[in-house]
Amino acid sequence: xxxxxxxxxxxxxxxxxxxxxxxxxxxxxxxxxxxxxxxxxxxxxxxxxxxxxxxxxxxxxxxxxxxxxxxxxxxxxx
Amino acid sequence: xxxxxxxxxxxxxxxxxxxxxxxxxxxxxxxxxxxxxxxxxxxxxxxxxxxxxxxxxxxxxxxxxxxxxxxxxxxxxxxxxxxxxxxxxxxxxxxxxxxxxxxxxxxxxxxxxxxxxxxxxxxxxxxxxxxxxxxxxxxxxxxxxxxxxxxxxx
Amino acid sequence: xxxxxxxxxxxxxxxxxxxxxxxxxxxxxxxxxxxxxxxxxxxxxxxxxxxxxxxxxxxxxxxxxxxxxxxxxxxxxxxxxxxxxxxxxxxxxxxxxxxxxxxxxxxxxxxxxxxxxxxxxxxxxxxxxxxxxxxxxxxxxxxxxxxxxxxxxxxxxxxxxxxxxxxxxxxxxxxxxxxxxxxxxxxxxxxxxxxxxxxxxxxxxxxxxxxxxxxxxxxxxxxxxxxxxxxxxxxxxxxxxxxxxxxxxxxxxxxxxxxxxxxxxxxxxxxxxxxxxxxxxxxxxxxxxxxxxxxxxxxxxxxxxxxxxxxxxxxxxxxxxxxxxxxxxxxxxxxxxxxxxxxxxxxxxxxxxxxxxxxxxxxxxxxxxxxxxxxxxxxxxxxxxxxxxxxxxxxxxxxxxxxxxxxxxxxxxxxxxxxxxxxxxxxxxxxxxxxxxxxxxxxxxxxxxxxxxxxxxxxxxxxxxxxxxxxxxxxxxxxxxxxxxxxxxxxxxxxxxxxxxxxxxxxxxxxxxxxxxxxxxxxxxxxxxxxxxxxxxxxxxxxxxxxxxxxxxxxxxxxxxxxxxxxxxxxxxxxxxxxxxxxxxxxxxxxxxxxxxxxxxxxxxxxxxxxxxxxxxxxxxxxxxxxxxxxxxxxxxxxxxxxxxxxxxxxxxxxxxxxxxxxxx
Numbered sequence: 001x002x003x004x005x006x007x008x009x010x011x012x013x014x015x016x017x018x019x020x021x022x023x024x025x026x027x028x029x030x031x032x033x034x035x036x037x038x039x040x041x042x043x044x045x046x047x048x049x050x051x052x053x054x055x056x057x058x059x060x061x062x063x064x065x066x067x068x069x070x071x072x073x074x075x076x077x078x
Numbered sequence: 079x080x081x082x083x084x085x086x087x088x089x090x091x092x093x094x095x096x097x098x099x100x101x102x103x104x105x106x107x108x109x110x111x112x113x114x115x116x117x118x119x120x121x122x123x124x125x126x127x128x129x130x131x132x133x134x135x136x137x138x139x140x141x142x143x144x145x146x147x148x149x150x151x152x153x154x155x156x157x158x159x160x161x162x163x164x165x166x167x168x169x170x171x172x173x174x175x176x177x178x179x180x181x182x183x184x185x186x187x188x189x190x191x192x193x194x195x196x197x198x199x200x201x202x203x204x205x206x207x208x209x210x211x212x213x214x215x216x217x218x219x220x221x222x223x224x225x226x227x228x229x230x231x232x
Numbered sequence: 233x234x235x236x237x238x239x240x241x242x243x244x245x246x247x248x249x250x251x252x253x254x255x256x257x258x259x260x261x262x263x264x265x266x267x268x269x270x271x272x273x274x275x276x277x278x279x280x281x282x283x284x285x286x287x288x289x290x291x292x293x294x295x296x297x298x299x300x301x302x303x304x305x306x307x308x309x310x311x312x313x314x315x316x317x318x319x320x321x322x323x324x325x326x327x328x329x330x331x332x333x334x335x336x337x338x339x340x341x342x343x344x345x346x347x348x349x350x351x352x353x354x355x356x357x358x359x360x361x362x363x364x365x366x367x368x369x370x371x372x373x374x375x376x377x378x379x380x381x382x383x384x385x386x387x388x389x390x391x392x393x394x395x396x397x398x399x400x401x402x403x404x405x406x407x408x409x410x411x412x413x414x415x416x417x418x419x420x421x422x423x424x425x426x427x428x429x430x431x432x433x434x435x436x437x438x439x440x441x442x443x444x445x446x447x448x449x450x451x452x453x454x455x456x457x458x459x460x461x462x463x464x465x466x467x468x469x470x471x472x473x474x475x476x477x478x479x480x481x482x483x484x485x486x487x488x489x490x491x492x493x494x495x496x497x498x499x500x501x502x503x504x505x506x507x508x509x510x511x512x513x514x515x516x517x518x519x520x521x522x523x524x525x526x527x528x529x530x531x532x533x534x535x536x537x538x539x540x541x542x543x544x545x546x547x548x549x550x551x552x553x554x555x556x557x558x559x560x561x562x563x564x565x566x567x568x569x570x571x572x573x574x575x576x577x578x579x580x581x582x583x584x585x586x587x588x589x590x591x592x593x594x595x596x597x598x599x600x601x602x603x604x605x606x607x608x609x610x611x612x613x614x615x616x617x618x619x620x621x622x623x624x625x626x627x628x629x630x631x632x633x634x635x636x637x638x639x640x641x642x643x644x645x646x647x648x649x650x651x652x653x654x655x656x657x658x659x660x661x662x663x664x665x666x667x668x669x670x671x672x673x674x675x676x677x678x679x680x681x682x683x684x685x686x687x688x689x690x691x692x693x694x695x696x697x698x699x700x701x702x703x704x705x706x707x708x709x710x711x712x713x714x715x716x717x718x719x720x721x722x723x724x725x726x727x728x729x730x731x732x733x734x735x736x737x738x739x740x741x742x743x744x745x746x747x748x749x750x751x752x753x754x755x756x757x758x759x760x761x762x763x764x765x766x767x768x769x770x771x772x773x774x775x776x777x778x779x780x781x782x783x784x785x786x787x788x789x790x791x792x793x794x795x796x797x798x799x800x801x802x803x804x805x806x807x808x809x810x811x812x813x814x815x816x817x818x819x820x821x822x823x824x825x826x827x828x829x830x831x832x833x834x835x836x837x838x839x840x841x842x843x844x845x846x847x848x849x850x851x852x853x854x855x856x857x858x859x860x861x862x863x864x865x866x867x868x869x870x871x872x873x874x875x876x877x878x879x880x881x882x883x884x885x886x887x888x889x890x891x892x893x894x895x896x897x
Contacts, residue, residue: 054718059327145511163511166511
C-alpha cells in the first residue's frame with residue numbers, strides 16, 4: 001500500500017492516518033482534534049474556493065487547510 | 079411522499095422563484111434607469127403579483143429558485159441526495175419570508191405606533207411580497223413532508 | 233442562616249451546549265467580565281438551590297487542556313489554581329469520542345467531576361444507544377443526562393452537585409500511557425516531590441505529563457522552583473516531539489478501548505445536517521447563499537430597528553427641547569441640551585441596531601453557520617493575511633464598528649484578532665452614510681450613488697491593504713492555521729440568543745456610554761468657551777482649534793469650518809453633519825445646508841470628495857476607540873489605531889484633492 005498525503009484524497013475517500021508531519025503549534029492542536037496515527041479519516045468536501053477541506057474523523061467534522069493536510073500522510077482504505 | 083412528488087414541487091417552486099425574481103430585477107432596473115417603472119406590461123404583472131421593484135431582492139429570489147432547480151436536476155439524474163436541495167430551498171424560502179415579515183412588523187410599528195410621516199399611507203397590503211406568499215407555500219409543504227427528509231443507511 | 237456555597241466550574245468542548253446549560257442553571261443572575269490580565273470573557277452566575285448557593289463559572293470552551301490557546305490556559309489554571317469544589321464537564325452525547333479526550337485530561341487534574349451528557353435527545357433520536365451505568369463505572373464519575381435547551385436534567389444535575397460536595401474523596405481514574413512514558417513520568421514525579429511547595433499545590437502526575445509534552449506554561453510554573461535545573465536536564469535528554477505525539481495517541485487508544493462499551497452509534501448515511509451542508513457549501517451555490525443570508529441579516533437589522541431608533545430620537549428631541557427651555561442658567565441648559573442629550577442621544581440611536589446585530593450573530597453561531605462562513609471565506613481571507621473567522625466581524629462593521637470589534641472574540645489567535653480589530657474601523661459603518669449622502673447629494677447630482685458606492689469600496693480596499701501591510705510589518709507572521717470543527721446544524725435556542733444580545737448590548741451602553749459622555753462634555757466645553765461666545769462659533773476653542781489645524785488640513789482642501797466639523801465627528805461620525813448645520817448656520821434643514829454648502833466658494837466638489845474620504849478613514853469614533861481599548865486591553869494599540877487612521881486618511885485625502893487639482897478639477 002502506498003502512502004499518500006491527506007490533501008490528495010477525493011470526496012468520499014476513506015483512509016487511515018500513518019504519519020503527522022505538521023510542525024509548530026498546529027501540531028499540538030491537530031493531535032488534540034484526533035489527527036493521530038491510526039485514526040480513520042474520510043474526506044467529506046472541499047470549500048467552494050478549493051480550500052480548506054472538510055474531513056470526518058472520530059465521529060465529527062473537522063476542516064483544515066491544504067497546507068496542513070499536505071503534511072499528513074495516510075493510507076487509503078478501499 | 080416519493081421523491082417524484084418532491085421533484086415536481088421543486089420544479090414548480092424553482093420556476094416560480096426564478097420568474098418572480100426576473101420580473102423584480104427588470105422592474106428594478108427600469109426604476110433606476112428611467113426614474114419610475116412606467117406603465118408597461120411588465121409592471122402590470124409585477125403589480126398583480128405584489129412584486130416591488132428591487133434588484134437585490136430579485137437576485138435573492140432567483141438564487142432560491144436556482145437551489146430548487148439544482149435539486150430537480152440532481153434527483154432527475156438519480157442522485158438521492160438531491161432532496162437536500164429541496165430541503166434547503168424550503169429553509170431559505172422560510173428564512174426570507176421571516177425576514178420580510180419582521181421588517182413588515184417594523185413598518186407596522188412605524189405606521190401605527192409612531193404615526194411617522196413617511197408611513198402615513200402604509201397598509202398591510204404593502205407588506206405582502208413574493209418572499210412572504212412563497213414562504214407560506216413552502217411552510218405548508220414542509221409541514222406535510224416533515225420527517226421524510228432523512229436518508230437512513232439502506 | 234447563610235447558605236452554604238458550592239463553587240462549580242463548567243468545562244467542555246465548544247458547540248456542546250455549554251452556554252445553554254450555563255443559562256439554564258443560572259437564569260438571569262449572571263455576571264460577565266474578563267479573566268484577570270487577559271481578554272478572555274469570564275462568566276459567572278449564582279443559583280440558589282435547596283439551601284445552597286451554587287456559584288457557577290463558565291470556563292472557555294476547549295477541546296483540550298494544553299497551552300495551545302489562551303482559552304485552554306485560562307480553563308485549566310482556574311481548575312488547578314482556584315480549585316473549584318466540582319467540575320462539571322458537558323459532553324455532547326452524539327459525539328462521545330472526541331469529548332472524552334477532554335475528560336481524560338480533566339481526570340488528571342484530580343478534581344471532583346460530574347459529567348453532564350447533553351443533547352441526549354439528538355443522539356437517541358438518531359438511533360444511538362447509550363449505556364449510562366457502564367459509562368459511570370468506567371469514568372468513575374456521576375453522569376447526568378441533560379437536554380439543556382429544554383431545561384431537562386438541570387435539577388438532577390444540581391442534586392448531584394450537592395451530593396458530590398460531601399463525597400469528597402477523589403476517586404477519578406487515570407489512563408495509562410504505557411511503560412516507556414510511565415517510567416519517565418515516575419522519574420519526573422520523583423524530582424518534583426523534592427519541592428514541597430509544588431507538590432502541595434499541583435497534581436504531580438499531571439505536571440509530569442505536561443512537562444513531557446513540552447508544555448511551556450507548566451515549565452514556567454516549575455521554572456521558579458529549585459528543581460527546575462534537574463527537570464531541564466531530564467527533558468533535554470528525550471525527544472519531546474515524539475512524546476507529545478505518543479501521549480496524544482495513547483489518550484485516543486484508551487478512548488477507543490472504552491468508547492465501544494459506552495455506546496453504539498447508529499450510522500445514518502446522511503443526517504439533516506449533512507444535507508444542509510451539501511447545499512450551503514456547494515461549489516456554485518455556497519457563496520451566493522452566504523452573501524444572500526448576510527444581506528438578509530442587514531436588511532432585517534435596519535428595517536426592524538427603524539421604529540425603535542425613531543422612538544429614541546423622539547425621546548431625546550423631546551428631552552432636549554424641554555430641558556433646554558426650563559433649565560437655568562443658560563450655560564447649564566446648553567451643556568445638558570446641546571452637549572449631553574445631543575451627543576448621547578446620537579449614539580444611543582444605534583442601540584437598537586447593535587442589539588439586533590448581536591442577536592443575529594448569536595443565531596448564526598448557535599445554528600452552526602458561523603463555522604461554515606469561516607470555511608467558505610477562508611481562502612479569500614488567507615490571501616490578504618487574515619483568517620476565515622475575520623470575515624464576519626468585518627462584515628458586521630458595515631452596520632456598526634462597535635459590535636464588529638466585539639465579535640472578533642471568536643478569533644482565537646491573538647495576532648489574527650489584533651489585525652482584524654485594527655482594520656475594522658476602515659469598513660464604512662452606518663453612521664458615515666449621512667455624511668456621504670449630504671456631500672455627494674449636494675455636489676455630485678446624478679452620480680451621487682456611484683460616489684457613495686465608491687466610498688464603500690475604498691473602505692474595503694484600505695482595510696485589505698492595511699491587513700497586508702500590518703502582516704508584513706508590525707504583526708509579522710502568517711495567519712493561524714485553520715483547524716476548525718464544523719458542528720452539526722442545530723436550531724439555536726432563543727434564550728441563549730437573547731442573553732447574548734443583552735450582555736453585549738449592555739456592555740456597549742456601559743463602556744461606550746461613559747466614554748461618550750466624557751467626549752461629549754469635552755467637546756461641549758471646547759465649543760462653549762471662552763465665556764460668552766456663541767456655541768461652536770469661530771471664537772470658541774473649537775473654532776480656534778479649527779483655525780489652528782486648518783493649515784495642516786489645507787492641502788486636503790478643508791477650511792476651518794470643515795475642520796471643526798471633523799473635530800465634532802470624533803464623538804460619533806454622524807455628528808459631522810449636524811455640526812456642519814450649526815457652522816453653516818443652516819440648522820437642522822438638509823436643504824438649507826445643501827444650499828449654503830453650494831454657495832460657499834471654499835467648498836468645491838473636489839474638496840467635498842476629499843472630505844468624504846477623510847471622514848471615512850480618519851479615525852474610529854469614541855465608542856469604537858473605547859471598544860478597541862477594551863478588546864485589545866492596551867492603550868498602545870488604541871493609540872496606534874488612532875494615529876494610523878489619521879495618517880491613512882490624510883494621505884488618501886491628499887491624493888484625492890491634489891490629484892484632482894492636477895487633473896484640472
